[in-house]
Amino acid sequence: MLRQGFTHDFLMAFNRKEEFNAFQTHLTHLEFTRVFSPAIEKIVVLDFPSNLVKAPA
Structure with missing residues (x-):
């Protein structure tokens, strides 16, 4: 029931x-x-916006 029938996802970052x-x-x-x-x-x-938590070294 948690997935509500969804089976796929696409993640894109810009x-x-x-x-x-x-x-x-x-x-x-x-x-x-x-x-x-x-x-x-x-x-x-x-x-949603991404938030930089820790700057890369």
Whole structure:
């Protein structure tokens, strides 16, 4: 019951908002969305900022 029927996830990280915007309008992403969206019954999108906890050495 914890998974609520979800079986897959995709994790994407972007360094800047401009990268995310470019991804959203990229032809490959648009084609993927067009082909696979009809097969998806439920979707959850989480959008959250990353927080640097410890700077790299």
